[in-house]
Amino acid sequence: MHYTVYCLDHDNMVERRLAHYEEHKAYLATSPVRMVMSGPLLAGDQETMIGSFFLYEADEIGDVMRFNSNDPFNKAGIWRTVDIRPFLKRVDNR
Template identity: 85%
Template sequence: MHFTVYCLDHDNMVERRLAHYEAHKAYLAKAPIRTIMSGPLLAGDQQTMIGSFFLYEADDIAEVMRFNSSDPFNEAGIWRTVDIRPFLKRVDNR
């Protein structure tokens, strides 16, 4: 099953986000679930990072929730909100 994870940062988190980026990247690399796609969400200026988006493949939502809760960005208090939802992929034009 696929799951989207949509995370919005607290205000003024760019420096904290960059300080934890290497730990976050290493954490994703050793994921027990498959990361299909991930990257930062951007503000209207198309440069300022304001959150994170992930598309995961996992057996169930509880597995994704456990993994996300231990993400270094989450543990550092960067994300203000985290929304995890099942996703049914119908089209993939990659």
């Protein structure tokens, strides 16, 4: 099953986000579930980072939730909201 993880930052988190980026990136490399894709969500200016998006493939949503809860961005209080949902992939044009 695929799972989307949609995280929105608190306001004015760009500097804090950048301060924890290397730790976040290293943590993602340890994922026990398969990461299909990930990247920052952007504001309307298409430059300012305002959140994070992940698409995982995992057996259980709990595996994704546990991994996300220990993410350095989450522990640093960057994300205001985290929404994790099952996703039924019907089309993949990669």
